[in-house]
Amino acid sequence: MEIDGRTGLYCLIGSPVGHSGSPAMYNYSFQKTNLNHAYLAFDVGLEQTEAAVEGLKAIGCKGFNVTMPCKTKMAELADELSDAAALIGACNTVVIEEGKLHGHNTDGIGFVRNLKERGVDVKGKVMTVMGAGGAATAIQVQSALEGAAKIHIFNRKDEFYANAENTAMKIMEKLPGVEVKVYPLEDRQKLYEKIGESDILVNATKVGMKPMEDQSLIEDPAVFRPELVVADAVYNPRETKMLQEAKAEGCRIVLGGIGMLLRQGEAAFHIFTGENMPVKEVEEKFFQ
Structure with a gap:
């Protein structure tokens, strides 16, 4: 050079x-x-x-x-x-x-393109996204801009919860065709219910990242089913505990954050x- x-x-x-x-x-x-x-x-x-x-x-x-x-x-x-x-x-x-x-x-663009590389288009899809920080917000917004039908946001009742509610409000004002709802991550029953209704599940929190690689927000791997697309924004390790368990349960498409x-x-x-x-x-x- x-x-x-x-x-x-x-x-x-x-x-x-x-x-x-x-x-x-x-x-x-x-x-x-x-x-x-x-x-x-x-x-x-x-x-x-x-x-x-x-x-x-x-x-x-x-x-x-x-x-x-x-x-x-x-x-x-x-x-x-x-x-x-x-x-x-x-x-x-x-x-x-x-x-x-x-x-x-371009954070959300990266997420959507990574899915497209695996033949998954967010258009018309129902998504559950765990997290309300920077990466999570970018994923939620870009997915809405690219035509996702419904986005369920789950976050702990911490300082970012209001951020999730604000994101939902802004998306629905700009894109009335997209339904965005926010729920507390502590409500496991609601989380698993919404995952059951979803085409795509995303972890956009730090859970699963080193040194938390032995942790996953999904405590019951039975929620994973073969047709559920499971994505993680974490890229270190390449394959988080959540992705390993999704694979073990037969999920056909699992993606780490490196892509x-x-x-x-x-x-x-x-x-x-x-x-x-x-x-x-x-x-x-x-x-x-």
């Missing part, structure tokens, strides 16, 4: 970013697609977000990804938001054009460049 006076700059902002695989993935993709761009990561705290964004605009940065804790603040700073970013209230991908900040959110991660990166790459990321090569090099 050669850098010259015409190399376009893309980057990641957030904190911490030292562990991020994004620079390696994007720089490899720029090289493979013969694009004269470079991608860096900058450690930016919440309080520095606005100053950092102004600096990126001033130096002619073409676009950037946003990670925690800056995603919500970025949605406030953007001049324009995609439908998904506006409904989610958070931005993870920004393009700078003529000094204007165009904000997107969602890859596909949201692919979506951001296309938003940045208008080109297609070399997905297969990226997957083999960075996601095996």
Whole structure:
């Protein structure tokens, strides 16, 4: 990769970013697609977000990804938001054009594309989504935008419960054809009842992620049935306890979060460049 006076700059902002695989993935993709761009990561705290964004605009940065804790603040700073970013209230991908900040959110796109790769379309489907944090909200919103019929949201009665109720309200205002209901995760009977009515079950909480890999929110594996699509936003470990039990019960389609991660990166790459990321090569090099 050669850098010259015409190399376009893309980057990641957030904190911490030292562990991020994004620079390696994007720089490899720029090289493979013969694009004269470079991608860096900058450690930016919440309080520095606005100053950092102004600096990126001033130096002619073409676009950037946003990670925690800056995603919500970025949605406030953007001049324009995609439908998904506006409904989610958070931005993870920004393009700078003529000094204007165009904000997107590709997290949910990554989830929906990952399902499509396995032949599953959310259109017309009934979904149960466990969680109400950033990833969960993105999944709920993008699924609604892509035509899901019903979304049952389950979350603990914690500080995120109001967030789930707010998401449901915003989705139904924007998309009256989609029915969204929110229930407490503590009500196991209701959870299993709604899973029984669903085509797709999603865990979008941290339960199952290391060091909680021996845990699952589904305590009764009997709720799994062969035609139920079971997806997990967790990608470490690759296969959570929930997915292992779903497989053991005969679920034909189970998906971990690694594909969602890859596909949201692919979506951001296309938003940045208008080109297609070399997905297969990226997957083999960075996601095996």
